[in-house]
Amino acid sequence: MSSPEFSDGEAPAEKVTEVSGTGIPVRGNDIDTDQIIPARFMKVVTFDGLGQFSFFDQRFDDEDNEKDHPFNDGKYRGANVLVVNANFGCGSSREHAPQALMRWGIDAVVGESFAEIFAGNCLALGVPTVTADQDDIEALQDHVEANPDAEIDIDVAAETIIYDDAVIDATVHDAQRKALVEGVWDTTALMGANEGAVRETARSLPYVPAEHIPGDEA
Amino acid sequence: MSEGTLYDKVWDRHRVTQLPTGQDQLFVGLHLVHEVTSPQAFGMLKERGQEIAFPERTHATVDHIVPTGNRDRPYRDEAAESMMAELEANVRGSGIDFSDPDSGDQGIVHVIGPEQGLTQPGMTIVCGDSHTSTHGAFGALAFGIGTSQIRDVLATGCVAMEKQKVRKIEVTGELGEGVTAKDVILTIIGELGTDGGVGYVYEYAGEAIEDLGMEGRMSICNMSIEGGARAGYVNPDETTYEWLRWTDAFEDDSEGFERLKPYWESIRTDDDAEYDDVVTIDGSAIEPTVTWGTTPGQTAGITGPIPDPEDLPEEDRDTAWRAQKHMRVEPGDTMEGYDIDVAFLGSCTNARLKDLREAAAFVEGRKVDDDVRAMVVPGSQRVRDAAEAEGLDAVFKEAGFDWREPGCSMCLGMNDDQLEGDEASASSSNRNFVGRQGSKNGRTVLMSPIMVAAAAVTGEVTDVREMEEVATV
Numbered sequence: 001m002s003s004p005e006f007s008d009g010e011a012p013a014e015k016v017t018e019v020s021g022t023g024i025p026v027r028g029n030d031i032d033t034d035q036i037i038p039a040r041f042m043k044v045v046t047f048d049g050l051g052q053f054s055f056f057d058q059r060f061d062d063e064d065n066e067k068d069h070p071f072n073d074g075k076y077r078g079a080n081v082l083v084v085n086a087n088f089g090c091g092s093s094r095e096h097a098p099q100a101l102m103r104w105g106i107d108a109v110v111g112e113s114f115a116e117i118f119a120g121n122c123l124a125l126g127v128p129t130v131t132a133d134q135d136d137i138e139a140l141q142d143h144v145e146a147n148p149d150a151e152i153d154i155d156v157a158a159e160t161i162i163y164d165d166a167v168i169d170a171t172v173h174d175a176q177r178k179a180l181v182e183g184v185w186d187t188t189a190l191m192g193a194n195e196g197a198v199r200e201t202a203r204s205l206p207y208v209p210a211e212h213i214p215g216d217e218a
Numbered sequence: 219m220s221e222g223t224l225y226d227k228v229w230d231r232h233r234v235t236q237l238p239t240g241q242d243q244l245f246v247g248l249h250l251v252h253e254v255t256s257p258q259a260f261g262m263l264k265e266r267g268q269e270i271a272f273p274e275r276t277h278a279t280v281d282h283i284v285p286t287g288n289r290d291r292p293y294r295d296e297a298a299e300s301m302m303a304e305l306e307a308n309v310r311g312s313g314i315d316f317s318d319p320d321s322g323d324q325g326i327v328h329v330i331g332p333e334q335g336l337t338q339p340g341m342t343i344v345c346g347d348s349h350t351s352t353h354g355a356f357g358a359l360a361f362g363i364g365t366s367q368i369r370d371v372l373a374t375g376c377v378a379m380e381k382q383k384v385r386k387i388e389v390t391g392e393l394g395e396g397v398t399a400k401d402v403i404l405t406i407i408g409e410l411g412t413d414g415g416v417g418y419v420y421e422y423a424g425e426a427i428e429d430l431g432m433e434g435r436m437s438i439c440n441m442s443i444e445g446g447a448r449a450g451y452v453n454p455d456e457t458t459y460e461w462l463r464w465t466d467a468f469e470d471d472s473e474g475f476e477r478l479k480p481y482w483e484s485i486r487t488d489d490d491a492e493y494d495d496v497v498t499i500d501g502s503a504i505e506p507t508v509t510w511g512t513t514p515g516q517t518a519g520i521t522g523p524i525p526d527p528e529d530l531p532e533e534d535r536d537t538a539w540r541a542q543k544h545m546r547v548e549p550g551d552t553m554e555g556y557d558i559d560v561a562f563l564g565s566c567t568n569a570r571l572k573d574l575r576e577a578a579a580f581v582e583g584r585k586v587d588d589d590v591r592a593m594v595v596p597g598s599q600r601v602r603d604a605a606e607a608e609g610l611d612a613v614f615k616e617a618g619f620d621w622r623e624p625g626c627s628m629c630l631g632m633n634d635d636q637l638e639g640d641e642a643s644a645s646s647s648n649r650n651f652v653g654r655q656g657s658k659n660g661r662t663v664l665m666s667p668i669m670v671a672a673a674a675v676t677g678e679v680t681d682v683r684e685m686e687e688v689a690t691v
């Protein structure tokens with residue numbers, strides 16, 4: 001998904017209209033970002049190499065032996081669609097969480113609901129967070145467990161998830177959908193274009209002294 | 219859609235334009251930076267050859283990885299040293315103010331902003347940290363952002379956001395003896411759930427909130443995010459202004475203070491404001507409250523029973539079963555008497571001077587239980603210095619507490635301060651997630667600072683109301 005010459009997910013905002021591939025289910029509500037990437041792996045100054053630490057404490061015991069976890073299960077190797085339940089990604093705002101998942105190979109996350117900061121962080125990486133009803137999600141998780149090689153097609157624009165014979169009516173948040181489909185999720189570039197208006201806003205605020213607005217000092 | 223709330227007004231004042239995504243571009247009045255979430259953002263900026271747009275609206279500190287014991291450089295932990303060095307390199311020569319440990323101003327980012335007067339009413343404040351909601355206590359619109367958004371702010375001075383709904387949470391009545399702001403927010407999250415606030419900003423109001431000092435309001439706003447709300451705020455009032463008046467920002471600038479006050483008043487929620495939702499909570503019914511599980515929403519009053527997962531809404535059952543297994547608690551029991559191994563008094567929720575004072579009052583003349591490892595980690599160097607000037611450090615040390623240097627410490631276990639094995643901790647922090655305090659088998663019980671003090675002394679979760687306050691320090 002991200003082009004190789006840009007690191008940190010900084011592809012110049014390509015359009016993300018659909019994601020296809022095989023699925024990997026991680027069940028449970030309220031899976032927080034401390035579980036997705038424990039804090040001790042955040043003592044780094046780049047995001048490179050975080051992928052291997054995804055869900056680390058769920059995957060390994062104290063002696064570093066593998067535990068039962070989909071991310072350890074060979075049958076999900078190469079999966080790129082993560083299927084989760086409710087309030088996924090709650091807790092800390094660490095972008096290390098979606099970065100780790102993306103670097104593990106996840107291109108889209110499908111679930112019942114997502115914590116807001118997590119969804120926003122995913123968007124900044126061009127990773128859609130797609131929601132659907134609890135029943136549909138659980139059926140999809142069952143399906144993926146039984147058929148790990150089955151293809152799942154997420155259509156971001158049409159807001160559908162298609163697998164086997166099923167078509168799930170999904171939701172991609174309006175702004176997110178627009179950003180992904182139109183390739184305008186590089187907000188730095190978008191906002192950078194409005195420099196004049198930014199200065200005007202800054203000047204209108206009583207608490208921003210002129211000397212804090214570069215170029216306005218004089 | 220809400221109308222006439224502080225949120226609406228501050229949003230409008232900072233709205234630059236609408237983006238093609240439908241989001242609004244918001245000007246950021248204050249950008250706070252710490253070492254863990256910023257290096258990648260500075261890196262991206264450099265890669266793109268961009269400059270920092272508003273260095274003087276940016277302020278940095280070091281808190282997450284900083285050791286709370288020996289602070290000689292280089293730090294013993296190489297990874298911590300390299301993160302510190304990276305932050306130093308990023309802020310050096312950039313025009314960004316840095317409250318580093320040599321400045322005497324270092325501390326947890328959400329403690330130092332308010333104490334230096336950087337945090338003011340009617341500002342938009344962001345930081346790559348979910349507990350940025352803390353600053354809402356001053357009537358600012360403050361929320362956590364991810365690293366890509368940090369890059370946005372560094373490069374443009376703005377964030378892209380969608381407007382959210384506003385829920386007023388009115389806490390009526392007077393809080394009982396031994397009941398603190400922490401108990402209020404734990405109760406709110408317990409009632410509304412950890413995802414109840416998704417899509418909302420919380421406005422905390424009502425007599426019980428207005429009666430709180432700034433420290434209590436900060437504890438409450440701090441944990442908004444634990445209830446799913448990215449931001450929470452309290453309308454500014456005389457209590458707010460009194461705090462601000464004596465901060466660095468205004469102590470020598472009463473003119474500036476008077477000049478800004480009308481702005482602060484102008485962004486207060488109107489009397490006839492419209493909300494998307496209103497929730498009322500009876501403050502006088504709140505007990506000292508603790509968590510029994512592994513999310514901040516799994517709470518019980520100290521005399522109340524731990525719920526039977528079967529009695530919970532279906533979507534909460536599974537998480538509750540797992541939590542009770544992890545914590546080794548049984549439905550029907552109370553948390554009172556739950557054995558603890560560690561007492562942690564610290565974090566951006568509860569490590570301000572007032573928190574330490576109140577806890578010290580219960581500790582003075584008593585001893586920490588023989589089986590408990592207890593520590594106090596002040597929220598900032600200024601808090602530490604003020605506490606030491608009052609002799610609080612001596613009170614804690616005398617009782618058997620370890621008195622440490624300021625930082626995040628055992629709130630998230632990124633330095634040496636960690637739970638070991640399956641230790642249980644009584645913690646004044648904000649998250650009891652599995653593994654949060656450094657050990658994946660560790661068990662965390664969240665509570666107020668005075669409840670931590672009580673637990674440290676008895677070695678078990680204790681109803682602080684049953685203990686006498688020994689001294690008023």
Ligand code: SF4
Binds near residue numbers: 281328349625629647
């Ligand atoms: S004290 Fe804890 S919650 Fe607060 S900023 Fe530090 S790690 Fe985050």
